[in-house]
Amino acid sequence: MKYLTLAAGLMGATAALAETPELTVYTYDSFVTEWGPGPAIEKGFEAECGCDLNFVGMGDGAALLARLKLEGARSDADIVLGLDTSLVAAAKETDLFAPSDLDADYDLPITWEDDVFVPYDWGYFAFVHGTDLTAPTDFKALAASDLKIVIQDPRSSTPGLGLLMWVKAAYGDDAPEIWADLADNIVTVTKGWSEAYGLFLEGEADMVLSYTTSPAYHLIAEEDDSKTAAVFDEGHYMQIEVAGKLAGSDQPELADQFLQYLVSDAAQSVLPTTNWMYPAVTPKAGLPEGFDGMIQPGKALLVPNDEVPALREEALDEWLNALSR
């Protein structure tokens, strides 16, 4: 009998909770940490929606998509936040996402035309180095120099994949030669961004593949102006981070409301100094101080989302061939 009462009590409690609608957002780890954008966005959105916003953090963008595929249509998630442009095509192929309904005036270097995914921040990949270094101005100069670089593996990390696409977008069929020439500059290839950046800070390499906005972290959070990024004449490859609404969501209106909030001034002004990326819609107050000192690439490179999977495969083979020799 005791158990029955207990069960009834538990069910009652769940029912009481269910009166406040709950929105579940799957995102990557660093978004929800106390130093990430998660806490501020949760507070801001809950204040206006009268709902319970529940962030679930897991790994990185690729892990998010793998998790979603594992869960399939049964997923509890209403929103997935943190995929990037290289994953968009694969994500759409799952048929798990629904078109979003919102209007926003994006400040992206390219025009955004996808009706499913909503961009919320973006950045340029770049090689970060110490200010005492005279940096090369393109990949060819880098390959000809004896500078040492650390990069990430395109098979396990999104920046690694970004670099692969960068070289491919800039050099097309000549990409294999660029990689062959770069081979003696590459100290090593790491599993993820953290390892590579850690090795660079330890002095294992002169430059590391990261973002043009990385020096902003050192400048703003550490008051350290000894890091900068190299401008490459070929242009810089972009990473745009996006969020999407799941077709199986039981809170579709709330999900739309959240996506709209994500591109609002309140959420966008949180992103630069928590995610260390450029906001997709520049806040009215402008970018925080420190961001204006970041390098400005002359040209933005981006492979159209639907061409990424095929190109990725080709570029990965070329990369493996050039570096396995």
Next chain:
Amino acid sequence: MAERAVALSDRTGLIAAALVAALILAALVAVFAAADVGGGLGAADWAAVRFTAMQAVLSALISVLLAVPVARALARRRFAGRGALITLLGAPFILPVIVAVLGLLTVFGRSGMLNQIGGQLGLPPVSIYGLHGVVLAHVFFNLPLATRLLLQGWQSIPSERFRLAGQLKMTPRALFLALEWPMLRQVLPGVGALIFVICLTSFAVALTLGGGPRATTIELAIYQAFRFDFDLGRAALLSVVQLVLAGGAAVAALWLIPAIGLGGGLDRPLRRWDARGGVQRGIDVTAIVLAALFLLLPLGAVVLRGLRGVFHLPLTVWQAAMNSILVAGLSVLVLAVLALPLAGWIATRRRGGAEAIGLMGLAASPLMIGTGWFILINPVLDPARLSLPVTSLVNALMALPFVLRILVPRLRETLQDYGPLTQTLGMRGWALWRLLVLPRLRPQLGFAAGLTGALSVGDLGVIALFADQERATLPLQMYRLMGAYRMEAAAGAALLLLVLALAVFFICDKWGRWHADA
């Protein structure tokens, strides 16, 4: 010698073995079942298999060969700080990979100590990146472990034998052949197989220090298949290759172990009459000093780097530390339930091939086990709720082979020496465990519990797949700090991790060595 000399029940051991096998196979089957029918393995996959096997063989051989003089020296000498050094031997093993790699780089890296000294002498810089770097790091991780396990072997030689050797004025060489070599023949194959399997599943070490995609291991290919290609079939196939390689090595090595006993003793404190000469002393001092430097310099770097960050750790890191301690405790409990009956079962068998089952847990890719169980649990329950129990279970599985390696030799010896007596007395079942086995195995139990606990504290393993914010463990939180540019705080968290893991290890090990001279 087909008849059994002791009444130790087979049944619980068999159940434990079946449970271990089922936990791993269920995950494998779940992944296969969820996979679309796909192609086989490509040329790149086989290249990864070859590289993986080669680096694992080299790492295992070098670790074991170098461990022999170090363990011998530690067994022969008594000096101030010996106990501390032996405890620290557990440290490299439990460090998260990236922490240990950064520690190694302060010594061997481009701007590390060696290259700075070399630069002063006008030598060209030496690069650590390549196969040699991978092997170096694996030796750093495993040499201390091998040393500890071999040291146990030395301690299993009854002190009366050394007394006799002293009376006979045996030369160090003669003593080595008569006493130490037979012991080594029993211990070395198992230790070698264990290290081979550890290195088999290496991923981040091999990639980071391997210098590029030449150093692709099977585990990286599995990771890629799961995460980027979402090709479950290929991931499962690769996991099978990994299991077969590990299983083959384990069975072969364990089969090599001769079934001979060293005989019993009266557990008198050890005194050595051999090895008093200057040459012997010189050899031992060199071995200990070199090993200590190799071990302590990178560890010292980890500590120094962490000191700045450790006082400014965010609150979540402390919560994560509590989670890690909880996981460690649970892992030790799970392991005790699994390992003791299993060790009992293996020890009563003439050949040790059955121990290969224990190695499965280590050889199976944690990503595969995690994904498999995720697929199984997800339809029924929210996997995040089970993250800590599942992590404890997987950690226990991974620690199982180490623990068997620690327990089985001593248990086998105990049963050989006391088997006839227990039979005469009609001792069986729980009484046998309580009165004979557990007391005689106490040092090994302490060491095993300490190692399991410490490993659990430091393991990243499957938690990353299951955990949400509240249930993160310390290594996961450390990686999150690194991912957010907070290298200083991450270094602090790494130091906390090192201290915690060593404390767990020290407490358990100390309990085991209570009242013991060794």
